[in-house]
Amino acid sequence: MATGRAPRTGLVLGLAVLIGVLAAGCAAPDGAASARDGGSPSPSATPREEVCATIVAYWAREVLDTGTYGDYQSMGLSNGQYEILRKIVDAARAESGRTGPRAEDRLIERRARTDCAAWYRSGGPGEEPWR
Structure with missing residues (x-):
């Protein structure tokens, strides 16, 4: 799409x-x-929260540009990061429909930072690679 x-x-x-x-x-x-x-x-x-935000924001833009997701492992994401990505893409699509692509981009940056920080604050990926 x-x-x-x-x-x-x-x-x-x-x-x-x-x-x-x-x-x-x-x-x-x-x-x-x-x-x-x-x-x-x-x-x-680089703090792991920043690395998470960078790769999640990158893939959110790619998904919005191409309209398709890859599997989380092929994207280099953990399962938890992939869940963050899916939520951000859904929110960005809704935001873009309401206010346009610039607002979509700002939402991606903001949510990637805050959601990744919250994820690591609550424990992050843990020992299992799929988390």
């Missing part, structure tokens, strides 16, 4: 930023460099 919006030209840039954000989580604990590598300390890792 097309929304009438122009195709995303920044897809490659967005994916590069996402990869950079995810790679930042691979730094040494507390951003400390090991003594043997002689390097400077790594920047602190």
Whole structure:
């Protein structure tokens, strides 16, 4: 289902930023460099709530642009993140119908941040990968 919006030209840039954000989580604990590598300390890792919000917002826009969902694993989401995504897409579709695509985009950003923060505050993914 097309929304009438122009195709995303920044897809490659967005994916590069996402990869950079995810790679930042691979730094040494507390951003400390090991003594043997002689390097400077790594920047602190991106909070998991921000990573969640980034990937959920990305996929919400993709779903709205294409009209189709992938399965949560192929999207790189946990089941909990996928549930957040589905709720945001439903809300964004309703918002777009009422007020247009710009409001839809603002809703996606706002809800991705608040819903991911709430999810992690209540325990997040836990030990099971599907949560």
